[in-house]
Amino acid sequence: MNQEDLFKNIIAHAKEYGFVFQSSEIYDGMSAVYDYGQMGVELKNNIKRYWWEAMVHLHENIVGLDAAIFMHPKVWEASGHVGAFNDPLIDNKDSKKRYRADVLLEDYLSKQQEKIEKEVEKGRKRFGDTFHEAQFLKTNPNVLRVKEKIDLVTQKMSDALNQNDWEGLRQLILDCEIVCPVSGSRNWTEVRQFNLMFSTKMGSVSDEADQIYLRPETAQGIFVNFLNVQKSGRMKIPFGIAQIGKAFRNEIVARQFIFRMREFEQMEMQFFVRPGTEMEWYNHWKEARLRWHLSLGLGADRYRFHDHDKLAHYANAACDIEFAFPFGFKELEGIHSRTDFDLTQHQKYSGRKQQFFDPETNESYVPYVIETSIGLDRTFLAMLSAAYIEEALEGGESRVLLKLPAVLAPIKAAVLPLVKKDGLPQKAREVLDLLKFDMQTQYDEKDSIGKRYRRQDAIGTPYCITIDHQTLEDNMVTLRERDSMTQERIPIADIHGRIMSKISIGKYLKSM
Numbered sequence: 001m002n003q004e005d006l007f008k009n010i011i012a013h014a015k016e017y018g019f020v021f022q023s024s025e026i027y028d029g030m031s032a033v034y035d036y037g038q039m040g041v042e043l044k045n046n047i048k049r050y051w052w053e054a055m056v057h058l059h060e061n062i063v064g065l066d067a068a069i070f071m072h073p074k075v076w077e078a079s080g081h082v083g084a085f086n087d088p089l090i091d092n093k094d095s096k097k098r099y100r101a102d103v104l105l106e107d108y109l110s111k112q113q114e115k116i117e118k119e120v121e122k123g124r125k126r127f128g129d130t131f132h133e134a135q136f137l138k139t140n141p142n143v144l145r146v147k148e149k150i151d152l153v154t155q156k157m158s159d160a161l162n163q164n165d166w167e168g169l170r171q172l173i174l175d176c177e178i179v180c181p182v183s184g185s186r187n188w189t190e191v192r193q194f195n196l197m198f199s200t201k202m203g204s205v206s207d208e209a210d211q212i213y214l215r216p217e218t219a220q221g222i223f224v225n226f227l228n229v230q231k232s233g234r235m236k237i238p239f240g241i242a243q244i245g246k247a248f249r250n251e252i253v254a255r256q257f258i259f260r261m262r263e264f265e266q267m268e269m270q271f272f273v274r275p276g277t278e279m280e281w282y283n284h285w286k287e288a289r290l291r292w293h294l295s296l297g298l299g300a301d302r303y304r305f306h307d308h309d310k311l312a313h314y315a316n317a318a319c320d321i322e323f324a325f326p327f328g329f330k331e332l333e334g335i336h337s338r339t340d341f342d343l344t345q346h347q348k349y350s351g352r353k354q355q356f357f358d359p360e361t362n363e364s365y366v367p368y369v370i371e372t373s374i375g376l377d378r379t380f381l382a383m384l385s386a387a388y389i390e391e392a393l394e395g396g397e398s399r400v401l402l403k404l405p406a407v408l409a410p411i412k413a414a415v416l417p418l419v420k421k422d423g424l425p426q427k428a429r430e431v432l433d434l435l436k437f438d439m440q441t442q443y444d445e446k447d448s449i450g451k452r453y454r455r456q457d458a459i460g461t462p463y464c465i466t467i468d469h470q471t472l473e474d475n476m477v478t479l480r481e482r483d484s485m486t487q488e489r490i491p492i493a494d495i496h497g498r499i500m501s502k503i504s505i506g507k508y509l510k511s512m
């Protein structure tokens, strides 16, 4: 199956099993806005908890915060979002469709990359066992020609974006002969800047002063509370403040399901350090965050770092942790060395000092900041797409399963009486009562046991416990494991301990 079909199947599966629904679907939906269903909300909560425990509970010098979404409008002037949080947009005059100019170019570059991959495929077929891919990539004239084009366009695009050269960006789109996917024409407008912040009014009088924004990132809530937390928590530098919360961006390119949403959630940590030590801490957090991802056990080959060539105005180093989504490697988390930009700006705009007196050096300074910022919804999508497997079984059967890390699975154990009579449901509920205080469980007595196993596989439940007639006599149950489908008879008294040892957050976090 190609990746596009696989992604479609994942999206359909997410809906069918109550993970993700289109927002306001009965009114034909809203693009790039999604609701999380009964399974989705559990998975999402488990991801949040896994992040929170790793960042806040495991670090003596990191504390949490829950700041409001509404903030004083000056915050967004100080942060630069009013002036510079823009996307370059271009419209096709025939289809009237609007695109992000840089995304049109990125799509063009991906297509060129696909051409190279096709050449490699052809080469492999032609040369068979003697095919040497690295050699082929270095010498094949078709590959070299495409590569040269990719490098040139990438360079020109990066220059145009860095210099805010919108005419140059438009010219590049024309030079690459990019057509509108809807109308097929090259009838493009100028490139214009579009601010991504949603605004609304606060209060009843509608004048300028009442205009406020829905926060486009959670970070600023942390910065404006830097001194509150530092003082009330008697924090000493270096220390961090972590927050999970909603952010809003009026994204123009709404696609790839929950990868790019207009309302989404971020899990951010701002780490305040002594000026001059920021590179050390930047490298520290780069490695620490990658270890967090790897601890979930999806495999190292699914992650890679991407260092930024174009740095945001506030950063002196930045990279992304990218994940192999079905549509390619894309940003999952950003790690940025934000210098003292934000606190200095707030000092300037608020007129209040944002400094720390360092007892070790006997001086006051505006701390530097390392930010780790991960999208909760993107992590959700990463988990879902890595876990989704269509598996052929013996005897021509097949099953769809979600091989989710047990610690994140929405339901940890399903308790299934073999039949709906003879006292088996009562016995099953006794077993359920032993587990439900410590883990998410589900009770299911409908349909054949095989069907029930399939339903649990499809939502990623790591364990099924089956109660049969024999259980009433010997207090033993069948424990079935999701991935291997192995079944084992074990005493009821052992079940709780056995499952807890596999789903324990601590066990996963210790592997970091």
Ligand code: ATP
Pocket: 217, 249, 251, 258, 259, 260, 261, 262, 264, 265, 266, 331, 332, 333, 334, 373, 374, 375, 376, 377, 378
């Ligand atoms: P992109 O380049 O993909 O637009 P970004 O670099 O603007 O992302 P940041 O501002 O660094 O993203 O935000 C931190 C994290 O928040 C990202 O790594 C991503 O996981 C998540 N994120 C950002 N925008 C969105 C969105 N529109 N929908 C879902 N998650 C998002």
